[in-house]
Amino acid sequence: MTTSGLRELKKQRTRLALIDAALDLFLRRGYEQTTIDEIVAAVEVSQRTFFRYFATKEDVVLGVMDAFDQSMVELLRELPDSLPPTRTLVEAMRGVLDVIRDGDAVEHERQRRIREVIETTPTLIAAHLARQNTSLAVLTDEIARRMGVDPEADMRPALLVAIFQGATRVGFEQCASRQEFDPYKVVSRVEESVSLAMGALREDWATSRG
Amino acid sequence: MTTSGLRELKKQRTRLALIDAALDLFLRRGYEQTTIDEIVAAVEVSQRTFFRYFATKEDVVLGVMDAFDQSMVELLRELPDSLPPTRTLVEAMRGVLDVIRDGDAVEHERQRRIREVIETTPTLIAAHLARQNTSLAVLTDEIARRMGVDPEADMRPALLVAIFQGATRVGFEQCASRQEFDPYKVVSRVEESVSLAMGALREDWATSRG
DNA sequence: ATCATTATGTCAGCGGCTGACACTTGGCAT
DNA sequence: ATGCCAAGTGTCAGCCGCTGACATAATGAT
Numbered sequence: 001m002t003t004s005g006l007r008e009l010k011k012q013r014t015r016l017a018l019i020d021a022a023l024d025l026f027l028r029r030g031y032e033q034t035t036i037d038e039i040v041a042a043v044e045v046s047q048r049t050f051f052r053y054f055a056t057k058e059d060v061v062l063g064v065m066d067a068f069d070q071s072m073v074e075l076l077r078e079l080p081d082s083l084p085p086t087r088t089l090v091e092a093m094r095g096v097l098d099v100i101r102d103g104d105a106v107e108h109e110r111q112r113r114i115r116e117v118i119e120t121t122p123t124l125i126a127a128h129l130a131r132q133n134t135s136l137a138v139l140t141d142e143i144a145r146r147m148g149v150d151p152e153a154d155m156r157p158a159l160l161v162a163i164f165q166g167a168t169r170v171g172f173e174q175c176a177s178r179q180e181f182d183p184y185k186v187v188s189r190v191e192e193s194v195s196l197a198m199g200a201l202r203e204d205w206a207t208s209r210g
Numbered sequence: 211m212t213t214s215g216l217r218e219l220k221k222q223r224t225r226l227a228l229i230d231a232a233l234d235l236f237l238r239r240g241y242e243q244t245t246i247d248e249i250v251a252a253v254e255v256s257q258r259t260f261f262r263y264f265a266t267k268e269d270v271v272l273g274v275m276d277a278f279d280q281s282m283v284e285l286l287r288e289l290p291d292s293l294p295p296t297r298t299l300v301e302a303m304r305g306v307l308d309v310i311r312d313g314d315a316v317e318h319e320r321q322r323r324i325r326e327v328i329e330t331t332p333t334l335i336a337a338h339l340a341r342q343n344t345s346l347a348v349l350t351d352e353i354a355r356r357m358g359v360d361p362e363a364d365m366r367p368a369l370l371v372a373i374f375q376g377a378t379r380v381g382f383e384q385c386a387s388r389q390e391f392d393p394y395k396v397v398s399r400v401e402e403s404v405s406l407a408m409g410a411l412r413e414d415w416a417t418s419r420g
Numbered sequence: 421a422t423c424a425t426t427a428t429g430t431c432a433g434c435g436g437c438t439g440a441c442a443c444t445t446g447g448c449a450t
Numbered sequence: 451a452t453g454c455c456a457a458g459t460g461t462c463a464g465c466c467g468c469t470g471a472c473a474t475a476a477t478g479a480t
Binding site for chain 4: 421422423424425426427428429430431432433434435436437438439440441442443444445446447448449450
């Protein structure tokens with residue numbers, strides 16, 4: 001229903017065209033130095049159209065990331081309650097990373113450029129961080145439910161999620177400092193840093209119910 | 211030298227006047243709904259002057275926070291190398307919190323309003339998060355030095371700092387969800403969440419040198 | 421072919437932010 | 451006191467991100 005039709009096809013096309021044109025300019029001239037007018041000129045649409053596809057300039061680059069964070073939440077919800085909270089976070093993350101791996105070559109290349117643009121632009125790093133913060137609350141509630149505690153009274157769910165997300169970020173940063181933007185390598189390093197962080201926690205810390 | 215003189219005095223005055231006027235408007239009408247023009251009208255200076263005191267609109271509120279983060283770094287550097295890395299973070303944080311406690315009544319009230327504005331404004335929460343991220347790298351390097359490891363190769367310093375900062379944030383958020391903005395209470399809750407997080411780590415995790 | 425729906429373009433405008441330049445004020449030496 | 455330099459302020463013009471309102475064009479269903 002949402003995938004068929006000529007109209008929908010064209011929309012996807014211009015959407016991707018805008019993203020790719022933007023990435024091109026951002027990588028060549030820098031994010032801040034590129035204006036919306038330059039992007040829309042490259043795709044030959046009006047500025048207004050740009051803002052119908054993307055709420056903000058950041059969104060061209062970070063929209064894709066938002067989608068990942070969102071699917072992380074969904075995957076977490078689908079996991080059986082029997083798993084220990086800490087493992088569910090890791091499992092859900094693995095699920096997201098698998099989705100990334102599933103893309104075709106073009107998608108991988110786009111992914112690579114997105115990561116490069118983000119990590120070389122302070123504004124975007126900041127904005128990405130800010131957006132992730134939105135889904136933190138949702139993750140926390142879900143973890144709290146699984147632990148059988150009230151997230152308002154018990155800080156452990158929030159702390160667990162914070163640690164998890166911090167570890168994810170550290171993984172990304174390590175890649176950035178090595179100029180490593182290939183999705184596969186990024187993915188495996190993130191897995192590494194997350195398991196390192198989770199391994200640092202005492203066995204029983206987030207499992208007990210009070 | 212920088213503190214004396216009539217000129218300097220007036221500067222401090224307009225600076226504080228701008229901050230207080232801004233907080234007033236932000237709390238009454240909301241951050242986004244308040245324009246710079248309204249703020250400068252209240253203080254009777256030009257818009258240009260506002261932007262000579264504050265780089266951005268956010269800065270009126272977040273500038274003070276930046277100062278805290280900065281002094282955290284300085285305090286950390288001054289601590290003896292003999293202390294274990296984890297403790298140095300906690301000690302440095304205590305130092306900052308002490309500075310906050312040292313202020314007079316007027317300063318406390320200002321602090322309270324700042325916290326209230328930030329925590330009730332998504333944009334500002336995000337921006338604050340983004341700014342803190344700047345000092346993370348510095349903290350990480352200092353912790354790595356104390357652990358005697360290379361932060362590029364060993365992710366533990368970065369992870370430790372990430373966990374610490376995550377815990378700080380969780381403390382703030384718990385206050386926000388309780389509508390608790392009094393600096394004293396905020397400070398003690400942050401201390402609580404940080405020690406809870408640090409207690410979750412295995413004893414030897416960040417102490418060993420390899 | 422007709423018509424409702426939906427996407428696009430145009431235009432006018434707001435608000436944050438900046439550079440350039442003119443003007444005023446505060447500090448300092450004579 | 452006077453005159454001078456430096457530092458702070460105001461004015462203006464303008465860029466850029468972003469939005470609402472309205473007109474126009476493309477699409478898909480009948």
